[in-house]
Amino acid sequence: MSRQTIYGKLGQDWWRGAVIYQIYPRSFMDSNGDGIGDLPGVIEKLDYIASLGVDAIWLSPFFTSPMKDFGYDVADYRGVDPMFGTLDDFDRLVEAAHARGLKVTIDQVLSHTSDQHPWFAESRASRDNPKADWYVWADAKPDGSPPTNWQSVFGGSSWQWDTRRCQYYLHNFLVSQPDLNFRNPEVVEAILGEVRFWLERGVDGFRLDAVNFCTHGELEDNPPRTQAVESFLGVRPDNPYGFQQHLHDKTQPENVAFLEKLRALLDEYPGTTSVGEVGDDDSLNVMAAYTQGGNRLHMAYSFDLLGERHDPEFLHRTMTAMEERIGDGWPCWALGNHDVPRVATRWHAEGDLAKLRLYMAFLLTQRGSICLYQGEELGLPEAELTLEQLVDPAGLTFWPAYKGRDGCRTPHPWCGDTRHGDFSHGEPWLPVPDEHLDLAMKQQDGAPDSLLNAYRAFLAFRREHVALVKGEIRYHPVRDGVLCLERHHPTQRPSERLLVALNFSDAHRELLAPREASPLDDAPAQVNGTWSASKVQLPPHGIAIARCPAQEEITWDV
Incomplete structure (x- = not known):
């Protein structure tokens, strides 16, 4: 295809x-x-x-x-x-x-690669082979310690001594994961x-x-x-x-x-x-x-x-x-x-x-x-x-x-x-x-x-609402554990603005809502908040989504 x-x-x-x-x-x-x-x-x-x-x-x-x-x-x-x-x-x-x-x-x-990758096998073989500079190699400090104090994500120094080249190589993760040299x-x-x-x-x-x-x-x-x-x-x-x-x-x-x-x-x-x-x-x-x-x-x-x-x-x-x-x-x-x-x-x-x-x-x-x-x-x-x-x-x-x-x-x-x-x-x-x-x-x-x-x-x-997939977003202040936002896609026709209220608290919440807000007929059952009389009612950990006309800006006094 x-x-x-x-x-x-x-x-x-x-x-x-x-x-x-x-x-x-x-x-x-x-x-x-x-x-x-x-x-x-x-x-x-x-x-x-x-x-x-x-x-x-x-x-x-x-x-x-x-x-x-x-x-x-x-x-x-x-x-x-x-x-x-x-x-x-x-x-x-x-x-x-x-x-x-x-x-x-x-x-x-x-x-990075595995230390079993053919590139690394060649690189570590000598200091003058065609892939000698394909990984990050560095000499030891005069006292034999690693070139820097950099640490590996998985614990310990991110430098490992290699006896073939008598140099350290860099590994930000496991010792067996040498870092490639992207400066090359x-x-x-x-x-x-x-x-x-x-x-x-x-x-x-x-x-x-x-x-x-x-x-x-x-x-x-x-x-x-x-x-x-x-x-x-x-x-x-x-x-x-x-x-x-x-x-x-x-x-x-x-x-x-x-x-x-x-x-x-x-x-x-x-x-x-x-x-x-x-x-x-x-x-x-x-x-x-x-x-x-x-x-x-x-x-x-x-x-x-x-x-x-x-x-x-x-x-x-x-x-x-x-x-x-x-x-x-x-x-x-x-x-x-x-x-x-x-x-x-x-x-x-x-x-x-x-x-x-x-x-x-x-x-x-x-x-x-x-x-x-x-x-x-x-x-x-x-x-x-x-x-x-x-x-x-x-x-x-x-x-x-x-x-x-x-x-x-x-x-x-x-x-x-x-x-x-x-x-x-x-x-x-x-x-x-x-x-x-x-x-x-x-x-x-x-x-x-x-x-x-x-x-x-x-x-x-979500797929049926372009505003949720590709639209712009605006956040309103958090009040009483409720996160409020709106989504709007300016080029969608007919245009719509969606209001979303998410109750992160374990208590019922009632918020003032824009008068123009109206529930969506196609909202799934888990969208269990209700909109009426300029208010939204949210059960504990409830979800509410409503539609508003696509005017310039919504005032949502929560």
Whole structure:
């Protein structure tokens, strides 16, 4: 199927306001009984994904890898690891997804490779081989210590001594994940070549892992913090990474030049897109800088909504700050992914349908594109695993203060009354918790009041209102735990302005509302607030959406 056929209906800017469903392949569906999910398993479940009403899928890494970081350590950018299938399987997946109206985006880990990658094997062999400068190498200080004080996200120095070259190499993550040298033009061209390979195979976009780590600065020590802070990827105060201000080891100005080259490549393939993951203390400014101007990333997301804070004042402050900075850029928002505890647990909503529906409505009414992590639509809580069950290197390093990322990576439960939730006929690589079986897809599929069907209904409703997909946004002050906003698409005909009220409190709330506000006939059942006599009534954790005429500005005195 040609790209023109694929994009003819939705347009080449399909990604603007799209909902992207993240699949962690090794935990989604196992087709051959080896306990590990695979690409044929994803193909088997594409009808389910399409039934949600999402626009695209994002596949976490399936490339050839020693799996020290479960695929985020790539040994061959162009190969499918045998545990996941073959290139033919991937091609079948793309064709099957497109046939169902789903775009396909894939993870690209560009800042580093596995130490098993042939490029690194050649680079470390000597100081004068053709790829000697493809990775970040540096001499030891006179006393033998590392070149700088930079710390790895996964603990300890980010420099590793190599006896072949008698030099240190940089690794911002695991020792087995050496950083590529993006100051070398040959490296940039090689990486762009790997991206082009997948473009030629028909992918519709890329999620770019740790995209602000691609370039490093001068080899100078990072200054200390006066107080350790919690950052992204579970970097807690007991991790030395949080002791520094990361001024020299990431988010360098030179990174923008690389992003512009990457965008130029993507522009050769109309209708493709990119979403960058930004892990930085100043993440909102970086998101803005990386997506502005129309010649960098199409969109970016950060960890601002992936922490524990979720009170309406924090959410209001975060979202308004983004709107003040983004300009002509475009954000992407997520409440969960494969790196953080599941939102049902993190935001204290385990088993609480009202809260889970509220968080869903909050996410799906924001301006920007959306990422949904597999199982989020089922309300899965974080799995409680023992030390013996952990495989995540971060969890094994920082146990027990930090239990790693395995708790959000357990297999997707498809059926609650079969062994392992019908994920696999073999022993799964991580256990399926008993509490997940009651929330399995089959158990929720036929239940009208289930969270799964709430997602389906709200996503269908969202698609029918251009203001919610691509419209502008304006926030009103938070009062009594209620977050209020409006969405408006100026070129929509007939024009409409939607008012949204989200009650984050556990008490009934009554707010004054614009006299012109009227309920929407097509609002799904979970939109349970009522509008009458210039007031909106909200039950605990309730949701209200109304329509107003599209005048210049609404006065909403809450």
